[in-house]
């Protein structure tokens with residue numbers, strides 16, 4: 455009986471939030487590999503086209519049962535009125551920027567490489583003003599907003615230094631200028647952080663990471679109020695960036711275990727962060743769950759858990775970090791994150807390879823850093839792997 459709680463918890467929403475029902479009683483979201491849907495009459499067809507009735511119409515529009523059911527779950531997990539699913543995280547980001555960023559976008563802090571390229575090289579080709587400021591340049595934010603930028607976008611925690619950005623504070627400043635705030639919540643996942651509850655207007659996800667969780671699908675999502683997501687719909691439709699029904703079903707399946715997966719990612723990352731902090735070959739550990747980490751207090755105030763991502767800086771140089779990365783056996787050398795298997799990357803050879811050494815230094819990224827995506831293997835095996843590689 456669920457009548458004693460007005461709002462179900464996240465684990466319940468992950469499992470039942472799709473609201474999908476069919477004539478056969480399928481307990482999960484099946485694949486409707488269907489491109490178009492037929493109607494008994496023109497009146498019935500117009501009911502769906504005009505939005506009077508929910509129903510399938512054409513899959514690229516998102517009017518497909520697998521996609522609609524997935525979006526119910528995605529909205530529930532972020533506490534949003536509406537969610538749109540996309541074929542990738544970058545498709546979600548592009549549709550967001552083209553819908554709400556045309557008057558100007560301010561990106562705060564470190565961001566995903568594709569996002570940075572889109573903002574710094576591509577959107578300006580369309581005449582869209584974009585401004586990239588690091589988190590120690592936040593004093594420039596008000597002037598940029600006064601100058602007409604209408605969308606503030608950021609990630610928190612950021613990659614690879616796990617820096618924390620204060621969602622409440624940025625939302626207050628942006629809203630004072632009539633600007634919107636969008637947060638890329640990929641690193642935290644909805645289990646650890648709810649940007650909308652902290653004042654953000656839109657949440658973006660690369661569902662390729664924790665939401666999918668098994669390194670077997672590429673997808674993205676936007677969540678927020680209906681009024682803000684409605685205008686995104688046409689951009690998604692005509693950019694053609696719809697999620698495939700098979701991916702929607704697979705992602706809906708993954709969301710059913712999101713809460714238990716992320717809680718274990720959190721617990722294992724905390725154990726590894728503490729073990730690495732004690733290791734003589736490690737100079738510094740970047741993890742929001744460590745009490746002496748600079749962002750710890752802010753993380754406690756805006757996150758429910760500290761996540762599965764952490765970065766270690768070796769007491770050595772870039773060549774030492776490369777040797778350790780190459781000697782790890784359980785941690786696979788790969789530039790993604792959020793899956794059940796543990797991954798390692800050296801930011802200076804992958805995610806931040808295109809930046810000059812000086813620019814990396816300005817961003818606090820050293821060659822001796824290794825970023826770990828802590829998976830769901832037995833944590834003692836992961837610690838043993840790190841110890842043999844560091845030995």
Ligand SMILES: *Cc1c(COP(=O)(O)O)cnc(C)c1O
Nearest residue numbers: 542543544566638640660662673
């Ligand atoms: C991977 C990632 C993206 C891009 O997502 P894709 O699904 O690869 O398009 C955006 N933001 C963050 C934080 C990511 O990790």
